[in-house]
Amino acid sequence: MTRSAPDSCPGVLRLHQAADGPLARIRVPGGRVEPAQLQTLADAARDLGNGNLELTSRGNxxxxQVRDASELAQRLGAAGLLPSETHERVRNIVASPLSGRVGGFADVHGLATDLDAGLRGDAQLSELPGRVLFTLDDGRGDVSTLHGxxxxxxxxxDEFALLLAGADTGLRVSASEAVDVMLxxxxxxxxxRGTSASGQWRLHEIAGGVESVLETLDRSPAGEPLELGATHAVPIGWLDQEDGLVTLGAGVPLGTLSARTTEFLAAVERPVFITPWRSLVITDLDEGPAETVVRVLxxxxxxxxxNSPxxxxxxxxxxxxxxKSHTDVRADLATAVESDRVLPASAEPEQPTEHTATSAEPEISTATGTSEQRTPAKELLPxxxxxxxGRQHWxxxxxxxxxxxxxxxxVVATERGYRVDTDDAATTP
Ligand code: SF4
Incomplete structure (x- = not known):
C-alpha cells in the first residue's frame, strides 16, 4: 500500500479540525486512568470541550470542540496525562484490561508502563507513525485480536509470543525481555520505513516487512505459531478477582461518557481501565461498594x-x-436502540415493505469523494x-x-436513506 499523505493522527498538541470544532486525542497507555486523572478529564470536558469524553477503539x-488547547495541555500535563511532548502520539499501547485481576497467564500492566517509558526514552522512536499499535495480551487472546x-x-x-502485524512470529521471549524486544x-x-519510498504507516503495509523486522532481531523462532482468534467477549458485569475483590465491567453507550458520569467514576477512588471496546473496567472494589457503583451508575x-442491545x-x-456524514448516525442509532429495533443476534428482523426512500443508488461515493464504481441497487431505508x-456498525x-x-x-447512510449490508466478506474495509 502506498501512502501519499503524511500520518495526521491527532494528539493534545496537534488537534484535528473536525467539522464541529477542534478535537484532541489523549493517549492512555494500557488504558489505566487513576481517579484524580478522571476528575481532571471530567473538568476539562466540561470547561474546555463539549462536556463529554469519547472512548476510542485503542483505549484512548x-x-x-476544544476551546483552549494550551489550557488543556497544561491541565493534562499536571495530571500526568501528557508526560512527553515529543512522543505523545506514539504511545498507543493496549493491554488486556482484566490482566492481573481476573484470568490470564501473566499481569501485563507492568509491561505497559515499561514499554511506555521505553518509547519515551528513545528520541528516534518519536518518529513512529501515530497509527502504530502495540498490544500486550495476558494470554486470554483479547487484545491480540486487534491486529496490532x-x-x-x-x-x-514467564513466556510470551512475539506478534508482528497481528500474527505470531513463533519467537518466544521472557517477561524481562519482552519490552526490549518490542522496542x-x-x-x-x-x-x-525510512528506506521505503512510500512511507507506510503500519507494518502490515510493507511487503516482507515482518520478515525484515525479524531479521533485525536476530532470534530464532522457538514455538509453534499461535492461532489467534477473531473477536473476544467484552467484559461486562460482576467479575470476582483472584484476591477476593471485585471488578465491574461497564459498557458505555456509543463510547460517550458525560463529564458528570466521569466525576462519579472518579469518586469511586479505584483504578479504571478504558478498554479497546469503548467500555470500562472498574477494579479492586469490595463487594458493598461494588453494589453501590452498579446502583448509582x-x-x-x-x-x-x-444482554443490553x-x-x-x-x-x-x-x-x-x-x-462527510450524510446524517447524525449516532442519534439515529440511539433511537433504534430505544425503539427496540436492535434485536438479539438470534432474531430475524422483519424487513419493512414500505419506505419513503428510493431504492435506486447507482453509485457509491468513496472516502476520497470520487464516484468510481457501480454497485447493484440496494434498498434504502429511512x-x-x-x-x-446482532452486531451492527452504523x-x-x-x-x-x-x-x-x-x-x-x-448500516451505511447515503444521500437517500440507509443501506443495510449483511455481506461481511464483501463489506469489510
Ligand atoms: S464513516 Fe464517513 S461519516 Fe463516519 S466518521 Fe468516517 S468519514 Fe465521517
Whole structure:
C-alpha cells in the first residue's frame, strides 16, 4: 500500500479540525486512568470541550470542540496525562484490561508502563507513525485480536509470543525481555520505513516487512505459531478477582461518557481501565461498594447487563463531527436502540415493505469523494425503518470509520436513506 499523505493522527498538541470544532486525542497507555486523572478529564470536558469524553477503539480518550488547547495541555500535563511532548502520539499501547485481576497467564500492566517509558526514552522512536499499535495480551487472546503492529501474548507465566502485524512470529521471549524486544522491533520497523519510498504507516503495509523486522532481531523462532482468534467477549458485569475483590465491567453507550458520569467514576477512588471496546473496567472494589457503583451508575447510563442491545452497536462520529456524514448516525442509532429495533443476534428482523426512500443508488461515493464504481441497487431505508439483529456498525458514509473486526452488519447512510449490508466478506474495509 502506498501512502501519499503524511500520518495526521491527532494528539493534545496537534488537534484535528473536525467539522464541529477542534478535537484532541489523549493517549492512555494500557488504558489505566487513576481517579484524580478522571476528575481532571471530567473538568476539562466540561470547561474546555463539549462536556463529554469519547472512548476510542485503542483505549484512548477524545475531547471535542476544544476551546483552549494550551489550557488543556497544561491541565493534562499536571495530571500526568501528557508526560512527553515529543512522543505523545506514539504511545498507543493496549493491554488486556482484566490482566492481573481476573484470568490470564501473566499481569501485563507492568509491561505497559515499561514499554511506555521505553518509547519515551528513545528520541528516534518519536518518529513512529501515530497509527502504530502495540498490544500486550495476558494470554486470554483479547487484545491480540486487534491486529496490532508489534505485541506480545503470554503463553505461560514467564513466556510470551512475539506478534508482528497481528500474527505470531513463533519467537518466544521472557517477561524481562519482552519490552526490549518490542522496542527493537519498533526500531526495525522505523528503519525499514525510512528506506521505503512510500512511507507506510503500519507494518502490515510493507511487503516482507515482518520478515525484515525479524531479521533485525536476530532470534530464532522457538514455538509453534499461535492461532489467534477473531473477536473476544467484552467484559461486562460482576467479575470476582483472584484476591477476593471485585471488578465491574461497564459498557458505555456509543463510547460517550458525560463529564458528570466521569466525576462519579472518579469518586469511586479505584483504578479504571478504558478498554479497546469503548467500555470500562472498574477494579479492586469490595463487594458493598461494588453494589453501590452498579446502583448509582446504571441509572446514569453505564451498562452492567451483558444482554443490553447497546453492546451490539457501534457508530462512527457522523454529523455534526464529520463533514462527510450524510446524517447524525449516532442519534439515529440511539433511537433504534430505544425503539427496540436492535434485536438479539438470534432474531430475524422483519424487513419493512414500505419506505419513503428510493431504492435506486447507482453509485457509491468513496472516502476520497470520487464516484468510481457501480454497485447493484440496494434498498434504502429511512432511519425509523432500520431494524437489524446482532452486531451492527452504523456509518455516516461508505468509509465506515471505527468498524469493528469480525462479523458485523453495516448500516451505511447515503444521500437517500440507509443501506443495510449483511455481506461481511464483501463489506469489510
Ligand atoms: S464513516 Fe464517513 S461519516 Fe463516519 S466518521 Fe468516517 S468519514 Fe465521517
Amino acid at each position: 480518550i477524545q475531547l471535542r 503492529d508489534i505485541g506480545v501474548q503470554a503463553v505461560g507465566t 527493537d522491533a519498533a526500531r526495525g520497523f522505523l528503519d525499514l 446504571a441509572p446514569m447510563g453505564l451498562i452492567f447487563d451483558a 447497546w453492546l451490539q452497536v457501534s457508530a462512527c462520529a457522523g454529523r455534526p463531527g464529520c463533514a 432511519a425509523e425503518s432500520v431494524t437489524v439483529a 456509518s455516516g458514509c461508505d468509509r465506515r470509520c471505527g468498524r469493528p473486526r469480525g462479523s458485523v452488519t453495516d
